Amino acid sequence: MGSQGSSKDFLDLVKAIGEAKSKAEEERIVLAEIELLKKRIMEPDVPRKKMKEYIIRLVYVEMLGHDASFGYIYAVKMTHDDNLLCKKSGYLATTLFLNEDHDLIILIVNTIQKDLKSDNYLVVSAALTAVCKLINEETIPAVLPQVIDLLGHPKEHVRKKAVMALHRFYQRSPSSVSHLLTKFRQILCDKDPSVMSAALCALFDLVSSDVKAFKNLTASFVSILKQVAEHRLPKAYDYHRTPAPFVQIKILKILALLGAGDRHTSENMYSVLLEVLKRCEPGKGEPATNISNAILYECICTITAIVASPKLLGMAAEITSRFLKSDNHNYKYMGIDALGRVIQINPDFAEQHQLAVIDCLEDQDDTLKRKTLDLLYKMTKSTNVEVIVDHMISYMRTLSDAHNKTEIASRIVELAERFAPSNQWFIQTMNQVFELAGDLVPAKVAHDLMRLLAKGAGEDDEEADSLLRSSAVESYLQLLGEPKLPSILLQVVCWVLGEFGTAGGTHSADDIIGKLCDVAEAHPGDTVVKGYAITAITKICAFEIAAGRQVQLLPECRSFMDDLLASHSTDLQQRAYELQVFLGLGPDIVQKVLHVNGSGEEIEIDTDLPFLQEFVDSSLANGARPYVHENERFEMSSGMSSFVSTSRTQQEPSHALRFEAYETPTVHTPSASSSAPPSLLPDFQEKKPESPRSLRNQLAADNSQVDLLGPEITRLRLDGVQKKWGRPSAPSQPPPVTTSNFDQEIERSGNGGSGVSERASSNRESTPAVHVYTEKKKAQPEIPAEKQRLAASLFGGSSGKRDANGVKGSKPAPNRPAAGNSKEKIPSTAQAPAPAPLMDLMDMGGGDLFSAPVAKASYDPFKELEGLLDGPSTAASTSTPAAPQKSSSIDFMSLYDSTPVVSHNTVPSTNDHDFLSLGLTSSSGIEPMNRPEAGLLDLNEFPANSPLAGLAGLEQSSSSSSTSLPERKGPSLQDSLQKDATTRQVGVTPTGANPALFQDLFG
């Protein structure tokens, strides 16, 4: 047919663009064309044929990415033309140019209405095509009657398109055609198969939005599918000798929806599914066509979605194997996808195909690799997590786009948190994730990692903990050699070096401080890292002082500190001042305030603040207004908040800042922190109930401990892990339970024959053991039968089975016992020969377990609960008599309550809290009336102000939410009083050096 219909001008344009040597040249040509078109198109009396050509050229220009909006109106005009070709071109252009909300649409609706009534079916179908794109919710009623009339059109070509248009209306606005749902059912019975198949598209959407309403159509779908499969349709509907494949696929999809979770409905489909499967099987000697494979794949999807019979499942599995074994990448891809579906019903099925899966994993095809990783992600267990995460990490190395990286990083983190076999491994994995994905990883992950390091393995195995920490320190020191590290990793590094850098004794304080200064110097723009670095230096100095050694700051460190003393960021300034203060203190005090290894300790916070009771009483007696509970206060908050904000204009110049805080809290950068206190208010309103709730859960868990039976135990171990590194949901899950320990021990001794004595020894040697373990793993790929090893490690516990099946590889992995499938979920049993995970399990459970009864015995959790709930009100009733002061104190109270929120994001380090409150309570110099606020502040102000200092909040939340925590420090009242006393005694305050700080705080 050649190039009929397009003029020479157009051909020249296309040719010129095709020959353009550069992007710029092309641009010039197109712009010239646009200018030309603009001029020509506006000339009066352009002949229609010419006009049609201009419009086509406009479409072409816009396809190349240039704005052709000046010509839209001409395209619209062209749809009014009587000539069908012009009309069609007009419709084509308008559907490409305009979206359904464009202003010009209104000019078209009338034309469309008229055209839908035309007696030329070509005009009608052109209009119907346009309707699909151009009609929006408001204009649907204008054309709906005509479209419905067309459902009875004599030409099936038109009926088909009318159905499609109705379907489109449904997508745009389901309510507009809700009265027509029965129409779709009727269309299903249309005498023409192509119209029926058009109705299937619509019915698929309808069924997926409301399955129940269409259950009664199951029989119809089944019978249609049967007829199609049996070749009852005219030959014209065959495609490559397969009868109406697209109809079959659509119906199979609908059946999958209808049969999901419904045995009765599913049973009605069995015979037709068998029929379809049978008919799609290729004859002897001929390869299956692509389209019959498409139907087979769809059958697998349907079979795995419905409640299928074993026979069907068997066939699905068989086809899946065939796909996986295929050389064609497309079928492999479908096979991996199908495998993912099949193993959700029959997990054992994966074993037979491990080698195929590994092939796909190592394929150079990115799509296939991703799909396979998806599959592995779904089937990760504690037995194969290391191998899978290894693969994910090496895949992540090859990625460059942020989107995929973020996704895979979050998956790795999730798997690592859920299934980590050891702390060591977890830390290493996280380091790699930070290194590769950097700032794409949420800050929470870093905080969880720090918390893990701080708390160690969770029980009193100091040796293991310190090994863990020193290995972390070593790895981080090494890491610092690398040229470019993401900020979040640097934060972790600084924190770890500060906390544990000198603890092992292998590195001198000067070494570490020097490194920290280097870090800060290398990242002059990153205030967060600088903040972490200076605090780390402070800690190291403090440890040195406390150990009685003289601290002589390195010159570069001194200049760094001086720099920060004059910093624009109050946060950095504050930290620098703290360092300065520490340098001037004696060892006794420093030791009290910041003791070595204090980060893992829990601080008991008495939320009742009973030592203030006296003050509250006297204030009340003097006529102060009683504390209004936060909930009630919120109701009148509008007036209040405006007041608060004016009273705080100094810190918070822009009122708008308050509203940003409605988002979930993130790590506060110091620059934001100065405005943080007021902005925390909304957070707190949102999250406040959390702490009582989690406490309650905890209590419930405590009480239910005894009732927990076997099956749940499998889960419990994970909970233990989650509690440490897990997501925020973790507190709602029951803590590890004593019985689990027992069971595991029993199972272990029954399983591997390794007795209880092993536990004792492995306990001590946990970290080396881990080393050996991971090394073994790593060494694996180098063994010749590399793939089989990989398979064995991926599909753990399969080896025995594999042997029995005689499928592949008679060599089971050396370090893997033939563990029964039922036990696989209990990592400890599955991995009996590898001491590390076991150990880990003990660690996880141990500390919390044994301490729980003790804690319970010594104290009534319900009282604590009551105390917590009442706490704020009693405490806050201490607020000041004068009205203005009251409002500010209210704000403080809300801050106070919001601290648990902050704690989620902050690093757990007790000593920070100590020394910060030290700075703060110095406000004792301020008149007594301010005392309560000051007291509150030292708990609350700082979490907002410095990332590390979140401790205050953290401790509070952890002490309230985990009643069974092992280390609790003495009676709380005494403790707080003591702390108060210490701080007053020390009398160190940044106030002297920087009085403005407190002025700001108190307005």
Add this chain to the structure above:
Amino acid sequence: MILASLIMNTQGKPRLTKFYEHLSVERQQEVLRAVYSVLSSRADNLCSFVESDDIFGPDTKLVYKHFATLYFVFVIDNAESELGILDLIQVFVETLDRCFKNVCELDIVHNFNKVHTILDEIVMGGQVVETSSAEVMKAVQDIWKLERVGDLNPANVKGIGHYRNSRS
């Protein structure tokens, strides 16, 4: 549903673009660039599907076929069958081949309004309406008869529509 049908050459020049959900011109160009950069980085023997959640949102895939100097790309969500769409591309190309006798890139460039017409017969509003290339040919030829007549007299054109109508 099908979110978009695209034809582009191996240099990344769009030859035909049709988006079934409206995108702004700028966004269209972005998408085309992204699609091209994905496709051009893939060797020929790899599978014909690319997950494109970074381009078109979650659960979307590109299904593509590479013919000579052209990529035929359909962007689909998970309500379509990947292998099925692959055959749909086959139908589309077969139809083009029938129309243009040994279709090549130039035919598509020069007749891109016709290619649009063919595509409209196969995919309508993001749904597959016709999968038989013979049927598509029949519908398309009805329209093209008009061009052959060469006379744009409305009366004449009307006649053709009616003529078809009465025959059926």
